[in-house]
Amino acid sequence: MINGVTGVRARSAIVGLVVAVAGLVGCVGRDDPAPDQQTRVDQAFQRYADGVREKEGVSEPPTQHLLAGTDQLPNGTRISLWVTDPVASDHLRARCYYLDLEDHGGWVSGFGGCGGADDQVTVNRNSEIVFGTVGTWPATMVRITRGGPPTEVTVTGGWFLVPHAVSEPTAAGYAIVLVGADGATLGTVRDLTPPASVTPVT
Structure with a gap:
């Protein structure tokens, strides 16, 4: 796994940005302005590419990425999930x-990582944020049920962001149906409590 994390207070006179990927660290200086979102995302995927270059021996790994989902927490924090362009x-x-x-107060931060896809559906939780991947399954949408009506979420580049309304902490597990481009059900997982991975039942 190649990991990354960033943090910066946009309203502070002392601004710091740290992105750690495979031992590489980049910093924004004391007098530099806080980077905007696109710059933060571009920097993260550039550092991922540096890690992939070392790990997979690719001379020029691509840095292209896609927006896979957005949401907002009750405290006003805006979330966006960005993923490798497949x-x-x-x-x-x-x-x-x-x-x-x-x-809402100006703090910006982020985290991420890289790994190889397999045939398992994985759901992760980081505090109030829940997100997942469909692995190698060719799903274009997931239908998520958790003690209420199902919620349909688009899959982009194999990843999806679970809306906060569905991801609020409860004892209930997730039932996830993988849906293909033609609307057909590809597989189903039940009672998944993050962090967890399981192979869907077809």
């Missing part, structure tokens, strides 16, 4: 994600 990276094993957070 078309640009179809020759690589690594698939990367980056979650960017910006609260």
Whole structure:
């Protein structure tokens, strides 16, 4: 796994940005302005590419990425999930994600990582944020049920962001139906409590 994390207070006179990927660290200086969201995301995927270059021996790994989902927490924090563009990276094993957070007071932060896809559906939780991947399944949408009516969420580059209304902490597990481009059900997982991975039942 290649991991990354960033943090910066946009309203502070002392601004710091740290992105750690495979031992590489980048910093924004004391007098530099806080980077905007697109710059933060671009920097994260550039550092992921540096890690992939070392790990997979690729001379020029792509840095293209896609927006996979957005949401807002009750405290006003805005969330966006960014993922590797699968078309640009179809020759690589690594698939990367980056979650960017910006609260109402000016704090921006983020975290992410890279790993190889398999045939399991994985759901992760980081505090109030729940997100997942469909692995190698060709799903374009997931239908998530958790003690209420199902919620349909688009899958982008193999990843999806669970809306906060569905992800609020409760004892209930997740039932996830994988849906293909033609609307057909590809597989189902039940009683999944993050963090967890399981192979769907077809």
